[in-house]
Amino acid sequence: EKDMGTDLEKVLISKEEIDAKLAELAAEIDKDYAGKDLLIVGVLKGAVMVMADLARALSTPVTMDWMAVSSYGAGTKSSGVVRILKDLDTDIAGKHVLIVEDIIDSGLTLSWLLSNLTSRGPASLRVCTLLRKPEAAKVAIDVTYVGFDIPNEFVVGYGLDYAEKYRNLPFVGTLAPHVYGG
Ligand code: PRP
Ligand code: MN
Numbered sequence: 789e790k791d792m793g794t795d796l797e798k799v800l801i802s803k804e805e806i807d808a809k810l811a812e813l814a815a816e817i818d819k820d821y822a823g824k825d826l827l828i829v830g831v832l833k834g835a836v837m838v839m840a841d842l843a844r845a846l847s848t849p850v851t852m853d854w855m856a857v858s859s860y861g862a863g864t865k866s867s868g869v870v871r872i873l874k875d876l877d878t879d880i881a882g883k884h885v886l887i888v889e890d891i892i893d894s895g896l897t898l899s900w901l902l903s904n905l906t907s908r909g910p911a912s913l914r915v916c917t918l919l920r921k922p923e924a925a926k927v928a929i930d931v932t933y934v935g936f937d938i939p940n941e942f943v944v945g946y947g948l949d950y951a952e953k954y955r956n957l958p959f960v961g962t963l964a965p966h967v968y969g970g
């Protein structure tokens with residue numbers, strides 16, 4: 789176990805809970821996409837851990853692509869301004885696409901991404917997210933696969949960062965308020 793130091797307040801979701809939930813989600817996805825070609829799209833950088841573990845939990849053969857968008861910069865609040873830092877390598881027209889995210893907070897990133905990808909003409913477009921904060925939603929988003937609904941606290945770990953730190957924690961934890969001036 790990594791040293792949590794004094795920056796973290798508590799473990800919110802353990803590695804074991806994440807693994808169990810991803811196995812459940814993978815079973816649903818396997819069932820829903822049986823016989824179809826599925827492209828999973830990970831949203832860098834936060835979704836790297838979910839993509840890696842979800843992809844390995846799936847029985848369905850998938851192809852994987854990545855987009856890098858960022859709306860947070862170094863702060864703790866979404867700016868709402870989404871920048872494409874890296875686009876998909878592949879044309880998604882006519883393909884079954886599943887966007888994989890680590891967290892839906894305000895929903896602004898995904899809302900923007902959904903309209904962007906919809907305009908490219910995929911056969912279907914759905915969302916899978918490990919975490920969602922219902923109390924923080926600024927836009928309603930139709931999400932097919934949700935791991936955990938969590939309270940409106942600043943969380944880090946398992947891909948999620950604060951100023952690029954804590955992404956490699958194997959669990960999801962809450963950050964102590966003193967770290968971000970709370
Ligand atoms: C985080 C997170 C989601 C998004 C959710 O990404 O990984 O992609 O914010 O926030 P929202 O629902 O309020 O838009 P971030 O922009 O921090 O980039 P990162 O994945 O590289 O950390
Ligand atoms: Mn992200």
Ligand code: MG
Nearest residue numbers: 834860948949
């Ligand atoms: Mg971030």
